Amino acid sequence: MKLFLALLVVLLLLLLWRPGLGFRAQRIGDYAGTTPGFDLSTHLSGKMISEGMIYGPTGRVVSRFVAEMNGTWADGRGVLSEDFTYSNGGVQRREWQIELGEGGTFTATAADIIGPAPGQQAGAAATLKYRIRLPEDAGGHVLDVTDWMYLMENGTILNRSEMRKFGIKVAELVATIRPAPEN
Template sequence: MEPMLLVLTGAALALGAVLLGSHILGFVAQRPADFAGQGPVLNLRDHLAGPLLCEGVIYGPTGRVVSRFVAEMEAHWHGNVGTMTEEFRYDSGAVQHRQWTLHVEGDDRIRAEAPDVVGTGHGELCGPALRLRYRIRLPDSAGGYVLDTTDWMYVVENGTIINRSQFRKYGFKVAELIATIRKNDR
């Protein structure tokens, strides 16, 4: 075999191993059951209730910060159905509004709906963690693409929620969001 072909074949195998490893060992591979028996327990009706403040950054596909934001949220529950309104203010000056309807089913399942979510999001709670998967349609100003989204939320001892979300198109990560959500005492 030609030396150059050997180098290219080796590089392709290494890239394939890295991509496979990230799906087997990385963010995508986490399962809610990985957090069984850990605390504190994330209770949506308690931790996502009343006025909330969210602060975060969005990373583009190269890992560079492309946007920063602050969001004021308000969540109310009637039994197992919650409504959460969000107003995002981005560093660009853009403002975005979203309203989620959350349905808690049993102790560990959640359904989530919002106007820019295609279909219904499905989530699973376990211990301090929530994994929520859904498809989101970006605004026309951002191309109108539909992205596959995985949100992981983790509650920490003081009640703050750490949110990490990945957005994928055709299986490739195109953006990532890291944010905190905490009670807003205004």
């Protein structure tokens, strides 16, 4: 019985830590032939609405949000402004500076992001990796984030992000991004 329990623990640890399984197994090349083609300067342009949830380490929703977004682009450079309103009444503003590169690569920066965030797009997907410093009222922790965005046929973008600290998953974000309705 002790051997069985030890093997079960080892198996669970392998499943939790091995980067080749689950969310972390994705590679941008997996989506190269998918459609519709995700073009950041087209699909993250103009006024948009994002609605999402953040799950804590236990899998429970710890926060919900709605964000008004606006993307502007010129000469391969973009600014994506995000104004978040959280379910607890908190607000947050982030402004991404995005620079398109060669072969589907791009780099993004923002005030609460540590260093440049490398990204890549292919087919119907885009991914971005970065380190974020949470606001002091959220603990001020630095988390490693992997974002995946998937363009749907109707123009909606599904965003899934995984946040880790010391290699351990501590949160996950799931959100939609879609064009804002015209008034």
